[in-house]
Amino acid sequence: MSKRNASESTLAHDTWAVEARGLVKQFGDNRAVDGVDLTVRAGTIYGVLGPNGAGKTTTIRMLATLLRPDAGWARIFGYDVVKEPQIVRQLIGVTGQYASVDESLSATENLIIFSRLLGLGRAEAKRKAAELLEEFGLTEAAKRPLKNFSGGMRRRLDLAASLIAQPPLIFLDEPTTGLDPRTRAQMWDTIRRLVKTGSTVLLTTQYLDEADQLADRIAVIDRGRVVAEGTVDELKLSVGTSSLQLRVQSPTDMDRARQMVDQVLGVKSVVSPEAGKITASMANADQVTDLLIRLREARIHLAEMSVQKPSLDEVFLTITVHGVKERESAAVEDEHELEVTRV
Amino acid sequence: MSNVSITPEIRRSLKNHTSLSQSVRNSFTMAYRGLLKIRRTPEQLFDVTFQPIIFTLMFTYIFGGAVSGNVYNYLPIIIPGNLVQTVITTSIVTGVQLREDMDKGVFDRFKSLPIARIAPLAGALLADTVRYTIATVLTFAMGYIMGYRPNGGFGHVVLAGILVIVCSWAVSWIFAFFGVIARTASSVQGISMLILFPLTFLSNAYVPVDTMPKWLQWFVHANPISHLVSAVRDMVNTSAFGGSDLVISLVGAAIIVALFAPLTVRAYMRRT
Ligand SMILES: Nc1ncnc2c1ncn2[C@@H]1O[C@H](COP(=O)(O)OP(=O)(O)OP(=O)(O)O)[C@@H](O)[C@H]1O
Ligand SMILES: [Mg+2]
Numbered sequence: 001m002s003k004r005n006a007s008e009s010t011l012a013h014d015t016w017a018v019e020a021r022g023l024v025k026q027f028g029d030n031r032a033v034d035g036v037d038l039t040v041r042a043g044t045i046y047g048v049l050g051p052n053g054a055g056k057t058t059t060i061r062m063l064a065t066l067l068r069p070d071a072g073w074a075r076i077f078g079y080d081v082v083k084e085p086q087i088v089r090q091l092i093g094v095t096g097q098y099a100s101v102d103e104s105l106s107a108t109e110n111l112i113i114f115s116r117l118l119g120l121g122r123a124e125a126k127r128k129a130a131e132l133l134e135e136f137g138l139t140e141a142a143k144r145p146l147k148n149f150s151g152g153m154r155r156r157l158d159l160a161a162s163l164i165a166q167p168p169l170i171f172l173d174e175p176t177t178g179l180d181p182r183t184r185a186q187m188w189d190t191i192r193r194l195v196k197t198g199s200t201v202l203l204t205t206q207y208l209d210e211a212d213q214l215a216d217r218i219a220v221i222d223r224g225r226v227v228a229e230g231t232v233d234e235l236k237l238s239v240g241t242s243s244l245q246l247r248v249q250s251p252t253d254m255d256r257a258r259q260m261v262d263q264v265l266g267v268k269s270v271v272s273p274e275a276g277k278i279t280a281s282m283a284n285a286d287q288v289t290d291l292l293i294r295l296r297e298a299r300i301h302l303a304e305m306s307v308q309k310p311s312l313d314e315v316f317l318t319i320t321v322h323g324v325k326e327r328e329s330a331a332v333e334d335e336h337e338l339e340v341t342r343v
Numbered sequence: 344m345s346n347v348s349i350t351p352e353i354r355r356s357l358k359n360h361t362s363l364s365q366s367v368r369n370s371f372t373m374a375y376r377g378l379l380k381i382r383r384t385p386e387q388l389f390d391v392t393f394q395p396i397i398f399t400l401m402f403t404y405i406f407g408g409a410v411s412g413n414v415y416n417y418l419p420i421i422i423p424g425n426l427v428q429t430v431i432t433t434s435i436v437t438g439v440q441l442r443e444d445m446d447k448g449v450f451d452r453f454k455s456l457p458i459a460r461i462a463p464l465a466g467a468l469l470a471d472t473v474r475y476t477i478a479t480v481l482t483f484a485m486g487y488i489m490g491y492r493p494n495g496g497f498g499h500v501v502l503a504g505i506l507v508i509v510c511s512w513a514v515s516w517i518f519a520f521f522g523v524i525a526r527t528a529s530s531v532q533g534i535s536m537l538i539l540f541p542l543t544f545l546s547n548a549y550v551p552v553d554t555m556p557k558w559l560q561w562f563v564h565a566n567p568i569s570h571l572v573s574a575v576r577d578m579v580n581t582s583a584f585g586g587s588d589l590v591i592s593l594v595g596a597a598i599i600v601a602l603f604a605p606l607t608v609r610a611y612m613r614r615t
Contacts, residue, residue, distance in 0.1 A: 100448040161452065
């Protein structure tokens with residue numbers, strides 16, 4: 001049993017649930033994954049974020065031993081996914097993007113078969129299946145064929161099946177795509193509870209609020225590359241500061257109001273005349289008090305005021321929109337990438 | 344999540360190979376899955392139910408008079424021949440269904456589980472012996488209804504049935520291989536039919552070989568299907584057991600499995 005060389009990492013082997021360096025997967029002349037590095041600390045939730053076709057699923061499939069990387073390496077708790085796949089499989093649970101359960105069987109039958117495959121005895125498998133169905137609120141539907149399951153039920157069964165062996169690392173590929181808001185919130189709860197019990201979760205998502213809500217760290221993937229990595233706050237910070245938005249009651253006050261904003265906040269504001277809205281970046285929240293007092297003194301009445309924190313959406317768009325431009329001028333790429341990854 | 348707890352990586356005993364006993368256990372679990380699927384969708388047994396009935400009736404009445412003078416005398420020739428043809432043809436379905444099954448998401452889960460790589464394939468093939476058994480029983484039953492009384496007695500009929508099922512199981516590895524490497528289920532069907540059709544008909548299954556041209560006789564004698572048919576005829580009609588035909592059939596089956604099982608598993612593992 002060859003444990004990996006400890007000197008390669010500064011931390012003990014079981015601190016990293018996932019370590020991947022330079023992962024590459026090529027389909028024909030399409031480089032679906034183009035040198036992805038990932039490091040996931042055990043006991044955390046790690047979000048992999050990216051637009052359609054970014055290479056999220058392909059990356060997960062390589063980490064889960066379902067696909068062989070063309071280059072690079074990956075280790076799960078220190079075990080190499082290519083050299084020791086059977087060990088890695090004993091440490092992971094995988095819930096794929098598309099339901100990985102047997103459509104023609106019932107929920108109970110599915111769980112019993114997976115339990116038996118994982119080495120549980122007949123009675124033990126039955127008990128485990130009942131237990132998980134109960135846990136995921138599927139007991140009533142247990143005997144029905146999956147054909148009549150809703151998307152949410154299928155997802156939950158899928159996750160339940162991944163938990164039979166109580167794996168320390170769980171891959172969830174878009175766990176809430178296609179779920180209604182309530183079911184999504186339930187899924188989030190489940191994922192949080194999983195991590196509380198000591199598991200590590202690596203999930204992919206296209207929903208920024210999901211990553212925002214769940215993930216301790218995030219990697220943004222675009223066209224097979226990690227274009228940004230860090231905590232949610234770090235990523236938001238990399239895009240910019242919060243912005244102040246003001247709408248004045250009378251359009252005739254617009255110009256005066258704008259002058260004041262520029263003066264007090266010391267920045268150049270932007271005006272959108274149709275909406276009658278002034279937007280200015282707000283580096284120091286304290287200055288807003290001054291601004292409001294000045295506006296009151298000048299008898300300029302506000303219709304609306306709001307502070308816009310940079311959302312992960314902006315991070316996402318900033319980084320991946322750049323990706324689109326990149327296609328035209330590849331030269332800028334490295335420069336910008338550095339800027340974002342050094343958060 | 345009260346009772347869902349995680350066993351930490353450090354407390355697990357991990358090994359990177361699967362033992363033989365685990366492979367067997369996993370394969371039987373996968374076979375159990377196959378049986379559950381058959382129970383859930385009994386319509387997939389349509390072919391093994393109707394093909395034996397219709398083919399036995401059809402061929403007996405078409406060829407009976409021409410080959411043996413009358414239908415009754417033809418039965419000892421046609422029943423074993425038709426049995427082999429029908430059951431072996433049934434094994435094509437194994438490959439087709441495997442292809443369809445492998446395209447489903449559940450195979451991703453099988454691949455991500457720490458189970459023997461051969462289990463999903465071996466299990467599917469094992470479960471399909473149920474199909475062969477149905478076809479075998481129905482063919483003999485049709486023969487019995489039409490007046491066939493094999494001289495070898497019930498025991499030899501059972502043995503012959505088992506021989507055909509074992510050989511069909513072996514042959515199904517060939518189609519499983521096509522199933523794994525092919526892109527679509529219909530192409531598996533196409534290729535398999537193309538191979539099996541000449542093999543089953545260019546044999547001694549339906550007509551005496553000496554009525555054929557010389558060059559064809561050479562092929563028919565070399566054809567393993569002919570040997571299997573002869574072995575079955577010997578067993579059920581004359582209680583002969585252990586002739587060269589039986590040996591050739593069993594050795595042939597063993598060679599097919601030894602060749603195609605590893606090939607199929609390797610292709611299955613590469614196709615990820
Ligand atoms: N088996 C395959 N054969 C050929 N190309 C593939 C294969 N799997 C994925 N691709 C291609 O690789 C690229 C990345 O796909 P991938 O499924 O990893 O993206 P994704 O980030 O998961 O996207 P989505 O959000 O739509 O699920 C895509 O361009 C896709 O067309
Ligand atoms: Mg995907």
